[in-house]
Amino acid sequence: MSQTLTLDGKSIPFNDGETIIQAATRAGVFIPHLCYHPEFKPHGSCKLCTVKVNGRQTASCTMRAAVGMVVESDTEEINAERRALTQMLFVEGNHFCPSCEKSGQCQLQATAYHLGMMSPHYDHFFPNRAVDASHPDFLLDFNRCILCSLCVRASRDVDGKNVFALSGRGIDTHLIVNARSGKLADTNFAEADKAAQVCPVGVILPKRRGFAVPIGERKYDKQPIDEIVAEGK
Amino acid sequence: MTYNLETAQNPEKLRRVAIDPVSRVEGHGKVTILLDEQNRVHQVRLHIVEFRGFEKFIQGRPYWEVPVMVQRLCGICPVSHHLAASKALDHIVGAKKLTPAAEKLRRLMHYGQMLQSHALHFFHLCSPDLLFGFDSDVTKRNIVGVAMAHPETAKRGVLLRRFGQEVIRVTAGKRVHGTGAVPGGVNKSLTIAERDELLKDIYHIIQWSREAVQLIQQVHTQAPALYNSFGIFRSNFMSLVGNGGDLDFYHGTLRARDDNGTPIFDHVDYQNYQQVIEEEVRPWSYMKFPFFKALGKEHGWYKVGPLARVQNCDQISTPFAEHARREFIDYAGGSPMHAPLAYHWTRMIEMLHAAEVIKELLHDPDLLSDDLMVQGERQMEGVGVIEAPRGTLFHHYQVDENDIVTMANLIVSTTNNNQAMNEAIRQVARRYLHGKEVTEGLLNHIEVAIRAFDPCLSCATHALGKMPLEVELLDAEGALLHRLSQS
Numbered sequence: 001m002s003q004t005l006t007l008d009g010k011s012i013p014f015n016d017g018e019t020i021i022q023a024a025t026r027a028g029v030f031i032p033h034l035c036y037h038p039e040f041k042p043h044g045s046c047k048l049c050t051v052k053v054n055g056r057q058t059a060s061c062t063m064r065a066a067v068g069m070v071v072e073s074d075t076e077e078i079n080a081e082r083r084a085l086t087q088m089l090f091v092e093g094n095h096f097c098p099s100c101e102k103s104g105q106c107q108l109q110a111t112a113y114h115l116g117m118m119s120p121h122y123d124h125f126f127p128n129r130a131v132d133a134s135h136p137d138f139l140l141d142f143n144r145c146i147l148c149s150l151c152v153r154a155s156r157d158v159d160g161k162n163v164f165a166l167s168g169r170g171i172d173t174h175l176i177v178n179a180r181s182g183k184l185a186d187t188n189f190a191e192a193d194k195a196a197q198v199c200p201v202g203v204i205l206p207k208r209r210g211f212a213v214p215i216g217e218r219k220y221d222k223q224p225i226d227e228i229v230a231e232g233k
Numbered sequence: 234m235t236y237n238l239e240t241a242q243n244p245e246k247l248r249r250v251a252i253d254p255v256s257r258v259e260g261h262g263k264v265t266i267l268l269d270e271q272n273r274v275h276q277v278r279l280h281i282v283e284f285r286g287f288e289k290f291i292q293g294r295p296y297w298e299v300p301v302m303v304q305r306l307c308g309i310c311p312v313s314h315h316l317a318a319s320k321a322l323d324h325i326v327g328a329k330k331l332t333p334a335a336e337k338l339r340r341l342m343h344y345g346q347m348l349q350s351h352a353l354h355f356f357h358l359c360s361p362d363l364l365f366g367f368d369s370d371v372t373k374r375n376i377v378g379v380a381m382a383h384p385e386t387a388k389r390g391v392l393l394r395r396f397g398q399e400v401i402r403v404t405a406g407k408r409v410h411g412t413g414a415v416p417g418g419v420n421k422s423l424t425i426a427e428r429d430e431l432l433k434d435i436y437h438i439i440q441w442s443r444e445a446v447q448l449i450q451q452v453h454t455q456a457p458a459l460y461n462s463f464g465i466f467r468s469n470f471m472s473l474v475g476n477g478g479d480l481d482f483y484h485g486t487l488r489a490r491d492d493n494g495t496p497i498f499d500h501v502d503y504q505n506y507q508q509v510i511e512e513e514v515r516p517w518s519y520m521k522f523p524f525f526k527a528l529g530k531e532h533g534w535y536k537v538g539p540l541a542r543v544q545n546c547d548q549i550s551t552p553f554a555e556h557a558r559r560e561f562i563d564y565a566g567g568s569p570m571h572a573p574l575a576y577h578w579t580r581m582i583e584m585l586h587a588a589e590v591i592k593e594l595l596h597d598p599d600l601l602s603d604d605l606m607v608q609g610e611r612q613m614e615g616v617g618v619i620e621a622p623r624g625t626l627f628h629h630y631q632v633d634e635n636d637i638v639t640m641a642n643l644i645v646s647t648t649n650n651n652q653a654m655n656e657a658i659r660q661v662a663r664r665y666l667h668g669k670e671v672t673e674g675l676l677n678h679i680e681v682a683i684r685a686f687d688p689c690l691s692c693a694t695h696a697l698g699k700m701p702l703e704v705e706l707l708d709a710e711g712a713l714l715h716r717l718s719q720s
Contacts, residue, residue, distance in 0.1 A: 098410060099302035131293065133635035139295055207636055208326075210297040214413065214421035215406025 005069035012065075020060035020071055021049050030226035031073050032082050032111050034089075034200055035148035036061040040157065043149050046089075048082050048111065083115040091122045094129075094143035095201070101210030102202030104218030108146060110225035132177065134185035137207055144202045145175045151204060155195035163189045175203070238659040241267050241276035252676055255279075255683055262688070264679055266662060272669055277662045279655050279683065281520040291641040296322055296632045301412055303628070303643075307689055309353065311410055312346035312401060313621035313646075316483070317628040320617030322416035324504070325632050327609025334602035335418035338404055340483045341594045342413055343619065344587040345400025347482055348438070350622035351539075351584040352397065354687045355445065356390020359577060363452050367681050368674025386448070389441045393584070396431075396438050400591060403427040418606035428595055435592045439553065442585040446557045449581045453574065454564065464573045464657035464664075464682040467492035468534060469525065470541035471649070473503070473620050478547025480554075480586060482620040488545055489525060489535065494569045497525060503618035506627055512644065520651050523644055534652035537624030538686060539579035544569050549582075551589035557582045573657045573685040580687070621646045623687050647688040657682040 004011045007024055014023035019042065021031050035046040042061040049060040052072040060073070072078065089095075089108060097103045132140040147166060152175075155163040163184070167176045179186035189195065196204060215221065219228070241247060244267055253263035267276035287306055291299055300318040304311035316339055323331065331339070361374040364383060373381075380387035398408040403423055405411025413419050453460040471489040475481025487501040487509065501509055512521040513530050524533030535541075544562070549555040561570070561578060594600060617628045624646030631640035647654075661682045666675055 098305060099298055101298060101301075131295070131637070133295065133637045139636070205295075207295070208297055208416075210295065211301055211412045211415050212420055215411060217421075 003065075003067050005065050005067065005071055007071045008074050014065035018065050020051060020053070020063050020065050020069070023065045024060065024073070025229060025232070028230040028232075029073070030114075030229045031060050032114060033061060034107060034111065034146060035150065037150055037153075037198060040150065040153045043153070046085070046146070046148060048085055050078065050081065052078065079115055083112075083117050084121075086112050086115055086117055087119075087121045089146050090117075090120045091124045092127070093125075093145060094127065100144070100202045101205065102144075104215065104221050105213070106202060106220075107200035107225065110220040113220075114225050129174075132182075132184050133207075134183040135189065135207075136185070137191055138184060138189065138196065139205045139207050140177070140184055141203055141205065142175055146201055147173055147175065148200060150198040150200065151175070151195045154198045155189075155193065158194040161188055161193065161195070163187045163193075163195060238274065238277045238662065239655065244276060247275055250671055250676070252679060255680055262683075264658060264683070266666065266679075268666075268671075272667070272671070274662045274667045277655070277659045277679075278517060279651075279658055281518050288641045288643055291630075291638050294638055295636050296325055296630065296638055297416055297636075299630065299638060299641075300414055300416070301410075304410055306645075308409055309689060310346055310350045310622050312342055312405065313619055313626050314628070315405070315411070316343055316414055317617040317619040317621070317626045318630075319414035319416060320484075320619065321615040321628045321630050322617070322632075324615030324617075325612050325630065326416045327611055328417040328607045329609055330607070331418055332602070332604045332607055334422060334599045335605050335607075336483075337594055337597055337599050338419045338422060338605075339414055341423075341591060341600065342401055342404035343483050344590045344594070345397045345404065347397075347587040347622055348442075348584055348591065349394045349397025349401070350687075351580050351587070352390055352393035352445075354622070355449070355577060355580060355584070356387065356393070358687075359684055360386065360390070362677070362681050362684065363449070363577065367678050368672075371673055371677070374677075389445070393438060393441055393445075396434055397587075400431060403431065415606075417608050420605070422602055422605060423600045425601065428600060431591070432595050435588065435595060439585070439588045439592060442581070442588045443553055443557075446578075446581045446585050449578045450557075450560070453578050460574045461570075461572050463678075464661045464685070465571055466653070466656040466660055467571050468536050468653055468656070469497060469528070470545060470569070471525075471535045471537055472542040472545045472625055473618060474499075474546055480542060480546040480549045480558075480583075482542075482583075482587070484619075487618070487625075490545060490569070492569065492571065494544070497527065503627070504616045506616060506618065506629075506644075510627075510644070512648075518651070520648055521644075522651050523649055524652075535649065536653040536686075537646055537649040538576060538622075539583050540570065540573075540576045541624065542620060543579040543582055549586050551586050551593070554582055554586035554589055557585060573682055576685045576687070623647055623689050624649050645689070647686070650686050650688065654683055654686050654688060657685070 004013050007029060012023050012027045021036055024031050031049050033049040035043045036049055044059045044062040047059060050057050051060045053063060054070055097109055103109060129142040149166055151164045152166060155161045162178050165176050165178055166173055168174050177184050177187060247267035247269055250266040250268060251263055255262050255264060262279060262281045265278050265280060266274060268274060287303055299322060300315050303318045304315040306314050357376045360379050364379060365374050402408045405413035413421060469489055469491050473481060473485035474488040475485040487503055488499045489497040491497055498509055509526055510523050511526050512523045514521055524530050543558055549558050561582060614631045619626050626646050627644040629642040630638055633639050658679050661678050665678045
């Protein structure tokens, strides 16, 4: 691993074929992200992991590392754009942390804290999306979907089930369940599925377990997201 | 029990005085008074003017979200809603009896809340009226004025409240809007360090609570003509009563008495509350008017809260509070006390009781246990009732087979006191305003009567507000004649 790039002034080693975010994470440097997951192919859609490479913006989850790259990530300008993107995600859905059982364990919320987001800033869309409570063990609250497609990729690529898909285009893009009825109960979705584990927000939820973890013991109560990712947890 | 002054015969010919918004109460309400040219009072109404509708937007949500969501009704006593909802949902998950640890931890959380809420109300909201006089200098009639003139009293108010908030924090995870109670139990017990931290202060808290009882008792008994008669009206009263007739804020059965203290009903399982209570809607207020079915709308209304609870129970289980209760009962002379200002006295007796119960609980090893959850046969419907600081609080839910809430009905403490508060301000208007030039000091008398009930108008209408007092005097055509403001 003799090849290196420069990230925020530091020399970062990388292996052939690695993306910038992979190299950064292995080196203990946190780049904010939502649709990226180390176990899946990159999607490049949330744009939170955008960095500047030799002065040009690109998604660090899709850009392969190259020798001599000069990458800027933790800068005032880039973090302001990440913060604006996060605020837009908050207002597009119904992300009401005070009554959300994912609070304290939510990657969107933790990222917002990391980026210093103090308010949603933009006008709320207040979408009205019905929850799917048809499955005996899982609830789908589409109001909180950020279209990261992690459940789509997990179900398709790991579980081999294709339970989820993104439908529609542009602002009308939304998560659907691949069943004639559109209901989760009419699929072969199961608790052991990878898709049941990967939702970074509060869409795919095991039933009857909300708020079982007390405040102070939740994932991001103990440690902020940048430290957790940097330590490879 | 009279409806006099609720609706004037010819309102179009009368002047309208509005106290909008009412100050030093929780939430947003206003009082309107209709006067004729000789300043004679023809109509007095306490209106609740905002609406949020939690009962509606809970529908369609998973049931386990409800205890955390509904507590957002209020920032003063959210624990009441948190626990009443949890108690209702205990039935849904078939938890007929909680583990001893879970019940004691919830009880500790609730008594911590009673302590902080009662301290807040007495010291921050009401002591300016009681210590300085109802029509004293308005610029000093506030908590800052109390802090200047009676620094030790103001400091104790702050520290008592802080202690109650700490009890809530260690049981719910946060001082305001925590998550401690879940359907079927609680999600955390106490650590030894948390318990010992509270034990360090509890003896001061009990002593200060005793002195608070002495203070209000002295204020009340030194001016009996005022305190025994201000805004007085007779009514039925209702509360939960615990095992053996004990005062109990967390659990019990419903007991109601008439204005003479004669039982109307007793030992009513609150799961069947709809058999004894009904709610009436009136066109001029967002707050409903509950009444006992057996007595009908006109005679069935009642009061709840400290004055009802302390007189409705047979005894209090803790020694200092029981001693204080007996002194109060003796002072009342063997028949129920109906004076609204006696709410303050009984509220402080309850604060003392809460402090004593917290001390007992902190010495109970069950608080450190990890046996926190039970479940049983799933049900479709559940009712949870608790004695909140302001009175009896009902939460009623129906949940479908997919775990989604399909129906919610809340009767909050202040709603139970709706007619009672209206009666009190009509009495005050009749006694103090009738035929007189309206002044800020006189209008504060109306607010003093409302404050005695410690209403939470936020909860009652599911509204939230924080406001200065503004009074407008309009002529018969609606033109503004005079404006008074406390802001």
